[in-house]
Amino acid sequence: MAVRTTGPALIEQGHWLTMQHCKRVLVVVHTLTFGQRLKEVYCLLERDTRVQVAFTAAPHAFGSGVPRHLERQGITALGWDEARHAEFDLALAASSRGVHELRAPVVRISHGAGHIKPLTDTSVLEPGERRWPGMLNPRHLVHDGRVVPTAIAYAHSRDLKELGSSCPGALPFAHVVGDPCVDRITAARPHREHYRRSLGLRPGQRLVVVNSTWGKNSTFGRLSSLLPQLLGQPLDDRYRIALLIHPNVFAGHGDRQVRAWLASCSERGIAIVPPEADWQPLLVAADWIIGDHGSLTAYGSLTEATILLTHDPGREVAPSSPAALLAAAAPVLSSTHPLGMQLEYAADRRRPDQYRAVAASLSSVPGEFHRRMRSLIYRLLHLGEPAFPPVAHPPAAPPPLKRWVASPGAEEWS
Numbered sequence: 001m002a003v004r005t006t007g008p009a010l011i012e013q014g015h016w017l018t019m020q021h022c023k024r025v026l027v028v029v030h031t032l033t034f035g036q037r038l039k040e041v042y043c044l045l046e047r048d049t050r051v052q053v054a055f056t057a058a059p060h061a062f063g064s065g066v067p068r069h070l071e072r073q074g075i076t077a078l079g080w081d082e083a084r085h086a087e088f089d090l091a092l093a094a095s096s097r098g099v100h101e102l103r104a105p106v107v108r109i110s111h112g113a114g115h116i117k118p119l120t121d122t123s124v125l126e127p128g129e130r131r132w133p134g135m136l137n138p139r140h141l142v143h144d145g146r147v148v149p150t151a152i153a154y155a156h157s158r159d160l161k162e163l164g165s166s167c168p169g170a171l172p173f174a175h176v177v178g179d180p181c182v183d184r185i186t187a188a189r190p191h192r193e194h195y196r197r198s199l200g201l202r203p204g205q206r207l208v209v210v211n212s213t214w215g216k217n218s219t220f221g222r223l224s225s226l227l228p229q230l231l232g233q234p235l236d237d238r239y240r241i242a243l244l245i246h247p248n249v250f251a252g253h254g255d256r257q258v259r260a261w262l263a264s265c266s267e268r269g270i271a272i273v274p275p276e277a278d279w280q281p282l283l284v285a286a287d288w289i290i291g292d293h294g295s296l297t298a299y300g301s302l303t304e305a306t307i308l309l310t311h312d313p314g315r316e317v318a319p320s321s322p323a324a325l326l327a328a329a330a331p332v333l334s335s336t337h338p339l340g341m342q343l344e345y346a347a348d349r350r351r352p353d354q355y356r357a358v359a360a361s362l363s364s365v366p367g368e369f370h371r372r373m374r375s376l377i378y379r380l381l382h383l384g385e386p387a388f389p390p391v392a393h394p395p396a397a398p399p400p401l402k403r404w405v406a407s408p409g410a411e412e413w414s
Helices: 032-042 066-072 080-085 157-166 168-173 180-198 220-232 247-253 255-261 263-267 280-285 295-302 322-327 339-349 356-362 369-381 401-405
Strands: 023-029 051-057 090-093 106-109 151-154 174-176 206-212 239-245 271-273 288-291 306-309
Touching (some): 023 032, 023 066, 032 106, 032 180, 032 247, 032 369, 051 066, 051 080, 090 369, 151 157, 151 168, 151 369, 157 168, 157 174, 168 174, 174 369, 180 369, 206 220, 206 280, 206 295, 239 401, 247 255, 255 263, 280 295, 288 295, 288 339, 295 322, 295 356, 306 322, 306 339, 322 356
Parallel strands (some): 023 090, 090 106, 151 174, 206 239, 206 288, 239 271, 288 306
């Protein structure tokens, strides 16, 4: 007699599962960055015995590190083909790619600080069509004339006004929930000295965090200009430097190649932060943040750090984005002057309210993300919320910088 092969228990359900009749939520992880963002959402659910959280690694150009990342967290992911043909009560996604294929209501969340980058693939645009950024772009929300997400989570009330111009059909599905990174960084600020001690900073030492988004116009895309700044005019031992490189750079070029390109930095004692590390404690601990138009530079406006831009982003960013506001407020690094002198000059001239408009643009409901997001999800699941408030806990303390100077193996990136 032939024996029928079975799929994963989460797909087969029936008598295979011990916990019966759970609401099933699928977390769709396209990239490492998206997975880190989604963790702020699925952590609101996974302790509830009425809910079963499942994961899948969806196809993406920068998805190479996702299966390993999930496995390290004890997650056995469903295959994409299995996940998109199975039925779920809800799906959580931080990207639009492929989610129209899911057999579940979709909650779409943002994966960065506001909506920074206008659509880069202009070949898909109609003549005269505007390059709307991020989740304001109808091409990221609509498929075959239908708005795909059942709910779209925005950080700022300003987003709804812009959505009314870019994709009015999506307005009934839009919700202002805030930004999880804003709330986490705010919760982390009282722990700044603890983070600095954990990083191994000595009394009197100061931390310079250099961060880069991905893409040809990023700081890393201009690596030939960045390295002379860091290596040609070395800082003395009063300063420590850490490089925060966007995970898409590692996923796109390969970890070994990126580390080879940065080998001279490691040899000079500059820490290369692994792509899976939590970047928030680094920003909170920093005295200076040197960055480009990426989200991390904008989030730096919430900290005590002085911010310098590696270049003026110009038309690389949307005019009303946090990155554009920061470009009008932060000084730009010069390639012809000593780095140390520029750091001290920028710190001396920093005004207390210099980045206030940037910080205010990140969330119109600071401190409320976890409460609003949980309420939205439980409403969609037709479940009553747990009888305790969700809390934005501060991030855990980071490991010492010297651990990241040594170019650690993947097994150490926890």
